[in-house]
Amino acid sequence: xxxxxxxxxxxxxxxxxxxxxxxxxxxxxxxxxxxxxxxxxxxxxxxxxxxxxxxxxxxxxxxxxxxxxxxxxxxxxxxxxxxxxxxxxxxxxxxxxxxxxxxxxxxxxxxxxxxxxxxxxxxxxxxxxxxxxxxxxxxxxxxxxxxxxxxxxxxxxxxxxxxxxxxxxxxxxxxxxxxxxxxxxxxxxxxxxxxxxxxxxxxxxxxxxxxxxxxxxxxxxxxxxxxxxxxxxxxxxxxxxxxxxxxxxxxxxxxxxxxxxxxxxxxxxxxxxxxxxxxxxxxxxxxxxxxxxxxxxxxxxxxxxxxxxxxxxxxxxxxxxxxxxxxxxxxxxxxxxxxxxxxxxxxxxxxxxxxxxxxxxxxxxxxxxxxxxxxxxxxxxxxxxxxxxxxxxxxxxxxxxxxxxxxxxxxxxxxxxxxxxxxxxxxxxxxxxxxxx
Amino acid sequence: xxxxxxxxxxxxxxxxxxxxxxxxxxxxxxxxxxxxxxxxxxxxxxxxxxxxxxxxxxxxxxxxxxxxxxxxxxxxxxxxxxxxxxxxxxxxxxxxxxxxxxxxxxxxxxxxxxxxxxxxxxxxxxxxxxxxxxxxxxxxxxxxxxxxxxxxxxxxxxxxxxxxxxxxxxxxxxxxxxxxxxxxxxxxxxxxxxxxxxxxxxxxxxxxxxxxxxxxxxxxxxxxxxxxxxxxxxxxxxxxxxxxxxxxxxxxxxxxxxxxxxxxxxxxxxxxxxxxxxxxxxxxxxxxxxxxxxxxxxxxxxxxxxxxxxxxxxxxxxxxxxxxxxxxxxxxxxxxxxxxxxxxxxxxxxxxxxxxxxxxxxxxxxxxxxxxxxxxxxxxxxxxxxxxxxxxxxxxxxxxxxxxxxxxxxxxxxxxxxxxxxxxxxxxxxxxxxxxxxxxxxxxxxxxxxxxxxx
Numbered sequence: 001x002x003x004x005x006x007x008x009x010x011x012x013x014x015x016x017x018x019x020x021x022x023x024x025x026x027x028x029x030x031x032x033x034x035x036x037x038x039x040x041x042x043x044x045x046x047x048x049x050x051x052x053x054x055x056x057x058x059x060x061x062x063x064x065x066x067x068x069x070x071x072x073x074x075x076x077x078x079x080x081x082x083x084x085x086x087x088x089x090x091x092x093x094x095x096x097x098x099x100x101x102x103x104x105x106x107x108x109x110x111x112x113x114x115x116x117x118x119x120x121x122x123x124x125x126x127x128x129x130x131x132x133x134x135x136x137x138x139x140x141x142x143x144x145x146x147x148x149x150x151x152x153x154x155x156x157x158x159x160x161x162x163x164x165x166x167x168x169x170x171x172x173x174x175x176x177x178x179x180x181x182x183x184x185x186x187x188x189x190x191x192x193x194x195x196x197x198x199x200x201x202x203x204x205x206x207x208x209x210x211x212x213x214x215x216x217x218x219x220x221x222x223x224x225x226x227x228x229x230x231x232x233x234x235x236x237x238x239x240x241x242x243x244x245x246x247x248x249x250x251x252x253x254x255x256x257x258x259x260x261x262x263x264x265x266x267x268x269x270x271x272x273x274x275x276x277x278x279x280x281x282x283x284x285x286x287x288x289x290x291x292x293x294x295x296x297x298x299x300x301x302x303x304x305x306x307x308x309x310x311x312x313x314x315x316x317x318x319x320x321x322x323x324x325x326x327x328x329x330x331x332x333x334x335x336x337x338x339x340x341x342x343x344x345x346x347x348x349x350x351x352x353x354x355x356x357x358x359x360x361x362x363x364x365x366x367x368x369x370x371x372x373x374x375x376x377x378x379x380x381x382x383x384x385x386x387x388x389x390x391x392x393x394x395x396x397x398x399x400x401x402x403x404x405x406x407x408x409x410x411x412x413x414x415x416x417x418x419x420x421x422x423x424x425x426x427x428x429x430x431x432x433x434x435x436x437x
Numbered sequence: 438x439x440x441x442x443x444x445x446x447x448x449x450x451x452x453x454x455x456x457x458x459x460x461x462x463x464x465x466x467x468x469x470x471x472x473x474x475x476x477x478x479x480x481x482x483x484x485x486x487x488x489x490x491x492x493x494x495x496x497x498x499x500x501x502x503x504x505x506x507x508x509x510x511x512x513x514x515x516x517x518x519x520x521x522x523x524x525x526x527x528x529x530x531x532x533x534x535x536x537x538x539x540x541x542x543x544x545x546x547x548x549x550x551x552x553x554x555x556x557x558x559x560x561x562x563x564x565x566x567x568x569x570x571x572x573x574x575x576x577x578x579x580x581x582x583x584x585x586x587x588x589x590x591x592x593x594x595x596x597x598x599x600x601x602x603x604x605x606x607x608x609x610x611x612x613x614x615x616x617x618x619x620x621x622x623x624x625x626x627x628x629x630x631x632x633x634x635x636x637x638x639x640x641x642x643x644x645x646x647x648x649x650x651x652x653x654x655x656x657x658x659x660x661x662x663x664x665x666x667x668x669x670x671x672x673x674x675x676x677x678x679x680x681x682x683x684x685x686x687x688x689x690x691x692x693x694x695x696x697x698x699x700x701x702x703x704x705x706x707x708x709x710x711x712x713x714x715x716x717x718x719x720x721x722x723x724x725x726x727x728x729x730x731x732x733x734x735x736x737x738x739x740x741x742x743x744x745x746x747x748x749x750x751x752x753x754x755x756x757x758x759x760x761x762x763x764x765x766x767x768x769x770x771x772x773x774x775x776x777x778x779x780x781x782x783x784x785x786x787x788x789x790x791x792x793x794x795x796x797x798x799x800x801x802x803x804x805x806x807x808x809x810x811x812x813x814x815x816x817x818x819x820x821x822x823x824x825x826x827x828x829x830x831x832x833x834x835x836x837x838x839x840x841x842x843x844x845x846x847x848x849x850x851x852x853x854x855x856x857x858x859x860x861x862x863x864x865x866x867x868x869x870x871x872x873x874x875x876x877x878x879x880x881x882x883x884x885x886x887x888x889x890x891x892x
Binding site: 042044045046047085086089090093094095096098113115138142145146148149152153154155156157158257258259260261263291292293294302303304305306307308309329330331361364365367368369370371372374375376377378 | 466467485487488489490520529532533536537538539540541556557558584585586587588589591592593595596599600601602658703704705706707740742743748751752758759779781782811812815816818819820822823825826827828
């Protein structure tokens with residue numbers, strides 16, 4: 001029990017010293033052709049992971065063709081060179097190689113994981129997919145059909161309805177208001193020519209970030225980067241979308257659905273991960289609604305009153321805007337009570353900030369748990385790629401805990417006053433809520 | 438505090454394994470090492486020194502299939518109560534102590550086991566053991582906590598199940614597959630049962646199942662076997678063994694009739710076809726049949742559009758929009774093989790069903806090709822190597838397998854046993870288990886609301 005008897009602040013300081021300075025070694029590798037990658041060598045397991053991201057993604061989709069980036073991402077393992085979809089997939093399976101694309105509103109991703117023993121085949125299949133993807137009409141039609149079906153399911157799923165409605169009305173007319181996978185109409189409008197154009201105009205080596213983790217050396221990785229990405233244009237041709245600020249603050253919309261539990265999504269403008277106030281905002285969010293059972297909202301809504309299975313808030317950064325959002329699901333009869341509690345916590349945080357004890361607890365958790373996100377190759381690759389894309393340098397992981405430690409109560413109050421204007425929040429409720437207008 | 442209800446996505450749950458190595462050294466990394474305490478608590482240690490963190494788990498050999506017949510849902514309900522407090526750590530301080538130490542924690546309940554876990558810096562391992570040992574012996578169960586937790590669980594059920602026609606459909610499928618066995622009752626329980634759960638039932642469940650002699654401690658991460666042994670003896674060693682209630686569950690009668698579930702829900706966006714076959718689990722199977730079932734399911738539908746059903750029905754005849762098959766062998770008693778798909782636009786669930794049956798008939802007649810067999814083994818065996826990357830995943834693999842009565846030797850041998858499966862064995866298990874009388878066929882279709890509306 002000696003550990004628990006110590007103050008949280010002392011524990012947190014111990015963490016800051018212990019981690020992660022000595023534990024994670026990120027190398028910067030530059031290829032002969034000038035492509036940069038972050039490399040974490042880990043030779044304890046016979047596994048290599050390559051995570052590549054091109055800034056851009058769905059926000060660059062042409063007007064009327066939303067869903068293009070997402071569709072292309074699903075096609076990246078659907079055939080290349082002489083191998084059609086089936087042959088390509090079977091080549092991957094024969095060597096137990098995992099390769100595919102994905103996309104979000106801000107980036108287009110390629111991901112490869114292979115056993116060291118099969119790396120030659122893995123690298124060659126990835127190179128081929130980048131250099132010479134087939135985009136056969138059969139595969140395009142099949143992926144479109146699967147996306148259509150998933151979209152229809154989303155159209156009936158209360159959580160998806162709430163999230164999509166919130167984004168659409170918070171960012172009207174902007175790519176961030178569109179659905180990543182598009183609509184039936186916009187996806188139908190995408191042609192094979194659009195897909196070929198995507199590879200030429202929406203990707204560029206100037207937008208490429210690569211993180212490699214596992215059983216590979218810097219000497220081997222350098223030339224490999226040139227081989228893998230040679231076919232990508234040097235610069236991205238497509239122009240970026242415009243920065244945008246969230247709309248409809250102060251409003252509450254109800255989407256009628258005959259379901260027993262209403263789903264509530266709410267949000268306000270946030271701040272950039274690189275903003276000087278971001279660390280203070282992280283602590284504020286942890287105390288208000290981000291900390292699970294440690295958060296004020298969870299204690300009030302779930303623990304004290306049993307109103308919901310959970311209530312959560314979080315800071316989320318996109319390239320062209322930033323938000324502070326939250327969600328909760330609660331019985332139709334008790335939605336108003338739940339929303340009132342959440343609003344009261346927002347107002348209280350803005351007025352009073354946090355206590356010394358809450359500050360210490362938040363720092364102890366946020367610094368102490370950071371290492372938990374770096375205990376596997378897959379997690380390291382994912383975390384580092386996110387930081388790389390957000391514009392951080394590779395030494396950030398070693399500074400981050402000290403930055404959290406330095407935050408004061410006054411800074412938390414100041415950022416609360418900056419962000420938590422009750423009239424900045426836009427609320428969407430999906431269900432049959434009682435007592436709400 | 439989650440409950441695992443998903444049937445899909447569990448096909449590869451047991452596919453995480455270590456490659457067998459002869460005579461692992463005492464502290465060899467990525468290997469499972471095992472010992473027991475005098476009170477009967479089993480302990481497994483899986484060293485992984487890449488980061489200075491540990492995963493600490495306490496698994497109990499009890500789950501929703503051990504619920505008394507008049508208290509369905511009590512195992513999961515009770516799992517929630519385990520967080521409410523003890524005299525030493527009252528008022529939900531349990532979570533607060535862990536987060537103040539930089540840790541993350543949760544628990545989940547499944548049919549045959551319940552697990553409580555924390556992930557935290559390695560020098561806090563003793564504290565985690567102190568907390569879990571305390572609540573194993575000294576939990577407060579009273580009327581101050583039970584009613585509000587009951588409301589939380591009803592909202593959990595709303596969120597996971599009642600708001601989601603797919604989840605409601607799976608409940609109906611499982612209820613149809615199991616006539617007698619409690620696998621037919623949802624882990625979280627039926628709403629009417631949750632509403633009636635009492636403090637007394639929770640206390641009785643605790644007394645009947647929560648002893649060290651019914652638990653398995655799993656520690657994975659930056660530790661040695663000796664360190665764990667010393668800490669476990671200090672914290673869990675003093676707990677007295679409990680008199681356990683025998684796990685007597687009604688078993689399925691021999692299946693005699695193909696069953697159907699036809700469900701309509703206005704919230705179902707696209708038609709769904711599903712088929713379940715009653716099949717042995719890794720624990721109940723004999724003669725290596727479980728491994729053959731695992732390979733069979735991968736060949737049929739483990740690789741999406743490129744598996745046998747996908748090539749024939751998605752890429753070939755275009756009857757299906759998507760299709761998959763899986764083997765769920767995770768449990769003490771007989772589990773299942775499943776097929777799940779969506780008809781292509783313009784096709785009906787009935788057309789997809791006929792097409793699946795035609796493909797299955799072909800598979801029963803010819804078995805897998807050598808190429809299909811080799812490809813399935815390649816992926817399944819490699820998954821066992823990939824699985825070593827996740828400290829938590831490794832802990833789950835051993836903890837879950839041991840609660841189902843498998844041994845570490847069984848779990849270590851998984852890749853070798855998969856590798857040894859022959860085409861004849863796959864053909865034999867297909868013929869034995871993919872039979873109409875063992876099956877439930879289900880369709881979920883968009884349609885008008887049934888009388889009575891939503892629950």
